[in-house]
Amino acid sequence: MAYNSAHTGPEIDAAVQLLGEIQEAKNSTASDRQAVAGMAATVATQAAQVSSQAGSVSSNTAVVLASASAVESDRAEVEQNTALALSAKEAAEDAQSQVLAAKEVVEIIQSAVSNAQVAVDLSEQNAGDSASSARSDREIVEALAIQTADDRTSAAESAAAAAAVVTGGTATLQPEPGKIPLAKGDGRIDEGWLPSAIARTSALTEISEKADLATATAEATESRTARYLAPAAVAPGQRDDGLPLQTGDIYFNTADQTEYRYENGGWRSNDSTKAVELINERFSVDPAAGKTPVAGDDGKLPFGWMPTQTSQLAVTRPLVVDDYQDLRQQTGSELTVLVTADWIGGLFKSIGKATGYLDDDAITIIRNDGTVFLRIVIFPMMANWFGLKPTASREENSAALERAGLVVDRSGGGFLDFAPGAYNLARALPCYSGVKIRGPGMDDGIFDIQAVTDSVGFDFSFSSGSYNAGGAQDLTIYNSGVMGGSGIKTPVHEDGFLKAQKWEFERIGFRGSSWKYYFDIGDCSQGYIRDWEVRGRYDARLADAGQDASCSVRLSGARGNVGMQITGFRSIGARYFIDLGENVEGYYIDKGEATNCWKGITSSNVTPKPGGFIGPIHISANKAGIDLANRNDMNIAKVQCYRSTGMFDHGTDWVGVKLDNCKRVESAKPIIRNLVVSTGQQITVDLVNCDKVMMDGFSQAEPGFMTAGIRVNGLTNSKIGDCGFDGLTTTLELSGVVSNCSFGPFTGPSVPAAPVKFNGAGIDRLSVRVGQFSSVADYDEKNFSAAASETWDPRRTPRRRKVNLTGSSAFDVTITLPQGTALRSDTFDVKVVITSASASKNIKFVNDAGATIYTLAGNTTNTFMKLIFLNNGAGWVIDDVHASLS
Numbered sequence: 001m002a003y004n005s006a007h008t009g010p011e012i013d014a015a016v017q018l019l020g021e022i023q024e025a026k027n028s029t030a031s032d033r034q035a036v037a038g039m040a041a042t043v044a045t046q047a048a049q050v051s052s053q054a055g056s057v058s059s060n061t062a063v064v065l066a067s068a069s070a071v072e073s074d075r076a077e078v079e080q081n082t083a084l085a086l087s088a089k090e091a092a093e094d095a096q097s098q099v100l101a102a103k104e105v106v107e108i109i110q111s112a113v114s115n116a117q118v119a120v121d122l123s124e125q126n127a128g129d130s131a132s133s134a135r136s137d138r139e140i141v142e143a144l145a146i147q148t149a150d151d152r153t154s155a156a157e158s159a160a161a162a163a164a165v166v167t168g169g170t171a172t173l174q175p176e177p178g179k180i181p182l183a184k185g186d187g188r189i190d191e192g193w194l195p196s197a198i199a200r201t202s203a204l205t206e207i208s209e210k211a212d213l214a215t216a217t218a219e220a221t222e223s224r225t226a227r228y229l230a231p232a233a234v235a236p237g238q239r240d241d242g243l244p245l246q247t248g249d250i251y252f253n254t255a256d257q258t259e260y261r262y263e264n265g266g267w268r269s270n271d272s273t274k275a276v277e278l279i280n281e282r283f284s285v286d287p288a289a290g291k292t293p294v295a296g297d298d299g300k301l302p303f304g305w306m307p308t309q310t311s312q313l314a315v316t317r318p319l320v321v322d323d324y325q326d327l328r329q330q331t332g333s334e335l336t337v338l339v340t341a342d343w344i345g346g347l348f349k350s351i352g353k354a355t356g357y358l359d360d361d362a363i364t365i366i367r368n369d370g371t372v373f374l375r376i377v378i379f380p381m382m383a384n385w386f387g388l389k390p391t392a393s394r395e396e397n398s399a400a401l402e403r404a405g406l407v408v409d410r411s412g413g414g415f416l417d418f419a420p421g422a423y424n425l426a427r428a429l430p431c432y433s434g435v436k437i438r439g440p441g442m443d444d445g446i447f448d449i450q451a452v453t454d455s456v457g458f459d460f461s462f463s464s465g466s467y468n469a470g471g472a473q474d475l476t477i478y479n480s481g482v483m484g485g486s487g488i489k490t491p492v493h494e495d496g497f498l499k500a501q502k503w504e505f506e507r508i509g510f511r512g513s514s515w516k517y518y519f520d521i522g523d524c525s526q527g528y529i530r531d532w533e534v535r536g537r538y539d540a541r542l543a544d545a546g547q548d549a550s551c552s553v554r555l556s557g558a559r560g561n562v563g564m565q566i567t568g569f570r571s572i573g574a575r576y577f578i579d580l581g582e583n584v585e586g587y588y589i590d591k592g593e594a595t596n597c598w599k600g601i602t603s604s605n606v607t608p609k610p611g612g613f614i615g616p617i618h619i620s621a622n623k624a625g626i627d628l629a630n631r632n633d634m635n636i637a638k639v640q641c642y643r644s645t646g647m648f649d650h651g652t653d654w655v656g657v658k659l660d661n662c663k664r665v666e667s668a669k670p671i672i673r674n675l676v677v678s679t680g681q682q683i684t685v686d687l688v689n690c691d692k693v694m695m696d697g698f699s700q701a702e703p704g705f706m707t708a709g710i711r712v713n714g715l716t717n718s719k720i721g722d723c724g725f726d727g728l729t730t731t732l733e734l735s736g737v738v739s740n741c742s743f744g745p746f747t748g749p750s751v752p753a754a755p756v757k758f759n760g761a762g763i764d765r766l767s768v769r770v771g772q773f774s775s776v777a778d779y780d781e782k783n784f785s786a787a788a789s790e791t792w793d794p795r796r797t798p799r800r801r802k803v804n805l806t807g808s809s810a811f812d813v814t815i816t817l818p819q820g821t822a823l824r825s826d827t828f829d830v831k832v833v834i835t836s837a838s839a840s841k842n843i844k845f846v847n848d849a850g851a852t853i854y855t856l857a858g859n860t861t862n863t864f865m866k867l868i869f870l871n872n873g874a875g876w877v878i879d880d881v882h883a884s885l886s
Contacts, residue, residue, distance in 0.1 A: 047276035129369040218532035235260065235267045240400040283462070293518045297336075317346060321658070328367050337373060343384040348373040360407050362386040380415035380438070381408055388418055394426035394450065401429050408435045413470070422446040422478075432470065439475030442509040442533070448478045453483040457515070460503070471504035471527075479512040483537075483548045487515040492558045503527035503564075510534045514550040517576065521555050522653035528562035529553065540596045540622040542645045550574045556581025556604075562611075567591045577619065579604050580631065587610040591773030595620040600641065603628045608661070615639045622647040622654070625672070629660040636665065642673035643682075651679045656700075658686040659693065667695040674705040682706045684725075689714040689736070708733060713761075716743055721771070724748065732770065733757040740762035744771025751775045754794045756821045765873045766824045770795065784843075791818055794826040794871070803843065805858065817869060817876040818848050824873035831864045831884060834858035847875055854878045 006853060041718045061237065104126035106590040126424055144782065176189060181190070198867045228525055229242055236251055238244060249262040250270070258269040284291035293305045318336035321327045323344060327337055348365060351372050359366040362385040365373045375385070386407075387400035395549075408416045413434025420440040424445055430439065439445025448455045459479050460470055470490075477487050490503050501524050508529070510518050514536045519529055534552045552571040555561045561584045569592035571577050577594035580603040588614070596601050600619035608630040616638035619625040625641020628634070641656040656672030672684040684700045687693060693715065700706050700723075707729045714736035725731055725748045732743055734757065746755075751773050779800040782790075785807040792815060805813065817828065832842050834856070847866075853876055856865055870879035 002479065003359040012482040017447060034674075040398060053456070067410070098247050120414075120861050184790075227478040261751065278485050305780060324365050327365050327373060330367055343389045345385065346385065347376045347377055350674065355564060355663055356467040360403055362403065362409055362835070380417050381411075382420040383416055383437075388756040390421040390423055391393070392424075394424045397423050398426045401425070405430060405432050405437075408432070418445060421442040423459075424450060425449045428459045431458050431460040431472075435470055435474040436504065437475065439473070440513065441474050442476055442507050446478055446511075447475060447477040448480050448512075450481040454716075454834045455481070455486070456489045457487040459486075459489050459490040460501075461489065462743055470501055471506070472508060473504070473506040475507075476509035476511060479510070479515060483550065484516050485516040486520035486788045487518045489520040490522045490524065492556065501525070501527070505532065508532045510536070513537065514548040514574070516549065516555045517551050520551040521553070521561065521564060523557040523559050524561055524564060528565040528567065530565070531568040532567070534571045534574050536571075536575075538575045538597065540572045540598065540620075540644070543648055544622070544650060546599055548575060550581050551576040553577070555584045555587060557583040558586070562586045564588070567592075567674055569594070572596050575599075576602055577621075578602070579630070580612075581605055582607065583609060585609045587612045587716045589614045590616060593618040595619075596646070597621050599627050600625045602626075605630050608632050608663070610664075613637075620644045622650065623652075623657055624655045627655070627660075628662060629657045630662070632663045632665075634665045636663065636667040636670065638669050639667075639670045640673070642671075649676060649678050653683060653686075654678060655683045655686045657684075658688070659690050660688040661690065662693070663691045665690065665693045665695075667693075668697050670695075670698040672698065672700045672706075677705060681708055681711075683708045683711050685709070686711045687713070687718075687720075687721070689716050690718065691716050693718040693720070695720045697722050700726065700728070709746075710743065712736070712738055712741075714738070718743070719743075721745065722747075725752075726750075728752045729754065730757055731755045731773070733759065734768070735759040735764050737762040737764075738768055740767045742769040742771075744769075745774065746771060747774045749775060751796055753842045758821055765822070765871075768823055769822060784811070787813065788813040790814070793818060793821060794823075794828070795821050797828075799827060800829045803835065803842040805832070805834045805843060807835075807841075808839065811841055813841075813843045815843065815845045816848065817845060817853065819871075819875055820848070822871045822876070824871060828867075828869040830864070830867045830869065832856055834865075835885075836862060845869065845876075854881070 006071055025224045039817070052066060052476055056809045059597075062791075073555070087409060124422070140798060156674075157285045165563060172181075175181070195702060202486070220263075225450065226239055226243070227246065227249040229236055229249060231252040231254050233253065235253070239246075239249065245262050247262060247264075249258065250453075251267075252259050260267040261270045262268075273795065281880040282290075282292050283294045283383045285296050287305050289872065293301050319330065319332065319334040320338045320340060320549045321330065323341040327339060329346065330337070335350050337350075339345050339348065342743050344362070353370040354372045357364050357366060357372045363377065363381070365375075366371065371395060381404065383401055383404040386404040388397050388404070392400070394406070404416055405486075408414060409432035413432070413436075415436050418440075423446070426603050427858045428449075429437075429447070447457070449455075457479070471733060479487070484543040488505065488508070496789070502526050503521060504527055505519065507529070508519075509532070511705065518534050518536075519532075521527070536548065536550050536552075538547050538550060549575075551572040552773075555564055555578070561581075563586045564584075565588040566578065567588070568588050571594040574594075576600045577597055578589060580601070582605045586603065589601065597619075598621060600617075600621045601614060602624070612631065612634045614636045619639070619641045620643070622643060626636065626639065636657065639657070643654055656673060656674075657667070657670060674682045676682075682705060685695065685698070685705060685712070696719070700709060706725075708725065709728050709731040710722065711733045712735065715738050716742045719742045721742065722730075723744065723746050725746060727746075729752055731746055731748075731752050732755065733797035755773060756770055773795070776799045779802075779851070780798045781802040781804065783804045783806065785805075788811075790813075803813075805811075832843055834843070836858050840856065843855040843858075844855045847853060853869065854867060856863070864884040866880070866882050866884045867878065869876050871877075
């Protein structure tokens, strides 16, 4: 484009002057272009464009001079460009103002989020990014401007100095009269050397480009901020500039005071803003219901946020007193009092002169002036607060425990703890059904009770109508009195079975003199006695007569004792381990040892009751390991019953397991042992009038000590099998009514002298089966060469035999087949071989009365005969006879 230098106006002069300054700055920094470009890529791009246009103007200088007539028409264009530049500048300034305003809004929102301490992804973040970007661009431009000015000055000074040195002062970079122009680093002279027409052209081009850049920057800024619409009472249908709405646009509704975001073609409330508002509303410095406390200016929460009790303690220094009596005598207005005496110490708060309170000498203390002080209790309650002390008298400790138990029960039940120590008691401790007394450990918390005849140690019969699980744990009860009464007793007089207690006793120890019943458990609906120990004074090495008639556990209910578990025990020196009394069912006895006793598990009930599991347990008893009567539906498994070395020889029978009038009993794998040579019978299993007894897989050990294996006096519909015996006199002895029963097989290294005994006529030989003995051969050969007589017992004699009669002389052999132990279907399969040289030989089979069953007479020739004898229940008969080939 050509310009006419003849037409010059003030606007063009100003533009030319501005362009000259910019061009001068650009040229002066040409040699440092690399450093400037590293700081601002945008300035470097503009410099390149100006340089290119300046070259074009220089090459067309002649054309410009010749085209002066076109200046007038271009003057209007220059004025238009100037106006555009000014307009762009104003738009940029307005955009910058909007960005700063948006920035302030964003900072306010960010401050609110920070105070709430919640990281919420707010929609205003985009506006913050725009403001941040604008601010960053502005800072870069300002920095470049300063750097450019500094570089321009430095470059000008360097260039001038260099020119002076090289040309000797005759040439210079800047225009001076009489000097020769010197080209700059880009190979061009300064525009000041040129006529004004050429200089104006470069200046106008530069200002036009600057205006374009300003316009583009303003448009970008406007695009970033245009999505923030002006507040309105109704949802806008377009942007403030009239353009269509776009996803991400935001406006604030002045009607419902809610910010909305344009999403998926519609306006939706900004959830992040709502969240911030809800969070901000939840926090409060002042106490209010449902609010979250915030510290005040001093960094602390106001007292109003604290519970009344804590607030009072925080602002009140407690009065220190010695004991409860000292507290009662105070008259001041203290809100809190600290009692410091041992065992009873604690912090109390005042509730004023209130009514309806009783002084219990532990939790509630009432001063002489009527002011009520309540102990600040951190549960559980301590019995020591009520005056329980190792140094107190028996009467004082008994009274203290009575008060403590009553207070805990009235409070709804729960634990009543006490500190380690040994405490003396004068009488029974009344316990309540909802209270569990808890000590510091079996050997650390000891109650020494000076028992008298029929006294009770811990008496849980004091039911207040609270039917929570009561009991005791982690303590030892020491009896320093006489034998008698109960160590722990629960009631047997509940007015309804369903209201009976669930008793829980755990880690309890007994020492000292014997109690008649260490645990005496009455009516209950489930419960347990776990991990307990009894150390009584009964001595099984001495005669039973005259010793303490003690029992570790008695279960007996007036209406029902159901589901008690007795486990993890060690009972030593109690005459009886467990006595199952009336109305007891569903018990479970396992995982423990009972030693040095007269009987292990016994029963005293008259009316049969069902249910019960026994085993695995270990019982060492001098009379009977398990001796139960009138107990039905039991399971006895993995029980070891034995009589220890050194126990007293009482001269009467000893039995491992005895069941009397019991029905539906199953037993598996019991082990019966005896280590005492006794003058009485030593019996493994004794069954009396029982029905449906299934006993399998049991064994007897220690040969030479046991005399009888299984003794039965009345048994029906039962199976006793897979028995292991050694060194017995009799394996099976049957008496009374015995029918539909199976015994054996029997395993052992030898056959007893009388393996089976049948006593009386009540044995049903038609329905009773007795298995073979493992030591009896199934087949053998018997040789006779002279007259002889033998009795073949079907329990001891092989059932299949070959009999040989040999020799040159004549003789007779008599075989008796007894009926005593024979049962229906017993058989003898006999092959007789008579070898006769010149004299005859005879063999005769007879019964117990001597009556002949069958006779085989030999002659001078060899005889081979097969004989089968069968017992039909009434006696032996010949079942089959036939000649044998050899």
